[in-house]
Amino acid sequence: MRRMRVLALVLALTMALTALTACGSSGKGNSGKDNTAANNTTNAANSNEATNNNSGSEEKDTITALLPPVSGNFQSMFAEMEKEFSALYPNLTLKIEPASWEDITQKLDTQVNAGSPPDIAFIGSDGISKYLQQNMLMDLTDTVTPEMVNDYDKTPLEYMKRGDGLYGFPAYMEVHALGGNREFLEQAGIDWKNVQQNGWTFEEFREAIKKGVVKEGDKTSRYGFVFATAGVTGKDYLNILIKNAGMPAPFDKDLKFAYTSKNYLEVLKAVRMLIDDGSMPKELSSVDAGKRWNMFLTGQTMITGKGLATFENNANQNNEKIKANDGSAVTGSIPVEYIVLPVPTFLGEEPISSTVVDGYVTFRGKKEPTPEHKANVVKAAYFLASGKVAAMTNNDLFAAHITESGREAAKSMDINRNPDNVAAVEKLLSHANPPRPDIPSDLGAKAIKLEDEVIVPKLQALLANEITPEDMYEAVKAAAIKAFGEDGIVKD
Numbered sequence: 470m471r472r473m474r475v476l477a478l479v480l481a482l483t484m485a486l487t488a489l490t491a492c493g494s495s496g497k498g499n500s501g502k503d504n505t506a507a508n509n510t511t512n513a514a515n516s517n518e519a520t521n522n523n524s525g526s527e528e529k530d531t532i533t534a535l536l537p538p539v540s541g542n543f544q545s546m547f548a549e550m551e552k553e554f555s556a557l558y559p560n561l562t563l564k565i566e567p568a569s570w571e572d573i574t575q576k577l578d579t580q581v582n583a584g585s586p587p588d589i590a591f592i593g594s595d596g597i598s599k600y601l602q603q604n605m606l607m608d609l610t611d612t613v614t615p616e617m618v619n620d621y622d623k624t625p626l627e628y629m630k631r632g633d634g635l636y637g638f639p640a641y642m643e644v645h646a647l648g649g650n651r652e653f654l655e656q657a658g659i660d661w662k663n664v665q666q667n668g669w670t671f672e673e674f675r676e677a678i679k680k681g682v683v684k685e686g687d688k689t690s691r692y693g694f695v696f697a698t699a700g701v702t703g704k705d706y707l708n709i710l711i712k713n714a715g716m717p718a719p720f721d722k723d724l725k726f727a728y729t730s731k732n733y734l735e736v737l738k739a740v741r742m743l744i745d746d747g748s749m750p751k752e753l754s755s756v757d758a759g760k761r762w763n764m765f766l767t768g769q770t771m772i773t774g775k776g777l778a779t780f781e782n783n784a785n786q787n788n789e790k791i792k793a794n795d796g797s798a799v800t801g802s803i804p805v806e807y808i809v810l811p812v813p814t815f816l817g818e819e820p821i822s823s824t825v826v827d828g829y830v831t832f833r834g835k836k837e838p839t840p841e842h843k844a845n846v847v848k849a850a851y852f853l854a855s856g857k858v859a860a861m862t863n864n865d866l867f868a869a870h871i872t873e874s875g876r877e878a879a880k881s882m883d884i885n886r887n888p889d890n891v892a893a894v895e896k897l898l899s900h901a902n903p904p905r906p907d908i909p910s911d912l913g914a915k916a917i918k919l920e921d922e923v924i925v926p927k928l929q930a931l932l933a934n935e936i937t938p939e940d941m942y943e944a945v946k947a948a949a950i951k952a953f954g955e956d957g958i959v960k961d
Contacts, residue, residue: 540865586832598913627904628826638854639828648776665893674813681771693748699757714815737938754932778867
């Protein structure tokens with residue numbers, strides 16, 4: 470009887486939902502997928518109930534989660550998510566603590582340093598090494614069920630691994646792209662459909678964004694390209710570019726630090742060049758994510774970055790607000806048709822899309838968790854990362870689904886996406902940078918430290934024209950030798 474009531478509740482919630490429907494996942498995501506996944510799990514309710522019946526304890530337990538606004542509507546669903554989880558597992562309580570994107574890292578680090586982190590935190594997969602080095606992550610390998618593993622496309626799950634350990638469940642696998650204003654692109658004579666499918670070199674990109682600049686006397690009213698670079702967002706800009714310059718990861722296959730390559734210096738020169746051309750603002754180092762997006766919506770730039778698929782949805786929503794003329798649209802904004810564009814390639818290198826895999830990473834405190842609590846944390850993390858919760862979140866983001874249960878739940882949801890953008894994202898995912906679980910956690914943690922302490926501040930100085938590309942390159946190289954030794958860096 471309890472099982473029937475649970476399924477009835479889930480069915481009622483699903484039928485009541487008015488959200489958006491996603492298009493299918495990319496070929497890249499499915500490339501290594503176990504074809505039995507659809508038979509093993511068709512929705513989160515069945516998978517979670519099977520897990521509940523097969524393992525764990527009926528003793529009461531509370532699982533804590535620290536979660537940012539993953540999508541526009543995500544945090545508004547917290548109460549419903551907690552309620553639905555308790556319906557699936559009456560003996561368990563999911564307690565969600567909200568955080569902003571600006572303060573989640575500080576909150577998490579404070580809790581980790583105190584030895585009492587949340588059971589689950591939503592972070593980027595590239596941050597796993599940092600917390601693994603601190604011995605604060607919980608390996609799920611001996612607790613995760615085959616049904617959970619088989620629900621996932623193979624590639625995204627690999628990003629949550631380090632060595633033989635699995636440290637959480639991914640929420641989505643998306644690419645960092647650029648985004649263009651269709652009207653402005655066509656005014657500049659840019660064949661954006663061709664670029665979407667065939668890409669462009671840095672030289673082609675440089676000339677294209679020059680054509681997007683509009684000046685009124687000595688004042689620039691529209692730039693060709695604007696990227697958020699204030700503070701830590703600057704590292705996003707550089708990381709996206711260097712992947713297309715033969716450096717898909719901080720370490721090469723021989724585990725030598727890659728950013729001492731001569732190609733790294735060439736990318737730094739390119740970063741400075743676009744500002745000196747006048748295609749980007751001289752004040753680029755002060756442009757944060759909010760200002761960057763406002764500049765795009767108000768027609769002050771032709772191309773913006775970094776662009777996730779959700780930006781198309783955000784632009785569509787603002788367009789509807791403009792039509793409604795109710796004062797809720799971004800001040801001074803214009804109707805914009807958002808076009809997904811690839812990042813340019815450098816120095817004849819093959820395109821490698823900067824892939825972002827964020828998700829629900831599992832933590833432990835100073836003491837080893839009991840097997841019962843560990844099993845309950847796994848249930849909660851999987852509940853958040855699959856089924857209806859994943860479908861609603863990814864549809865809100867316009868992100869491709871990476872679980873069979875998420876795809877199944879999304880079938881009843883509506884979505885309105887530009888088919889050219891869908892094809893462009895699939896093309897980008899087809900050459901996404903591969904996961905690197907072979908990078909030891911100690912090396913990964915050192916690379917993160919070097920990035921935070923050297924690369925980010927030096928990049929800010931480069932963008933502000935306070936140092937040259939050569940100055941920054943030599944500073945990064947010196948720090949890398951100190952961290953990894955003369956034999957631990959790339960020399961080309």
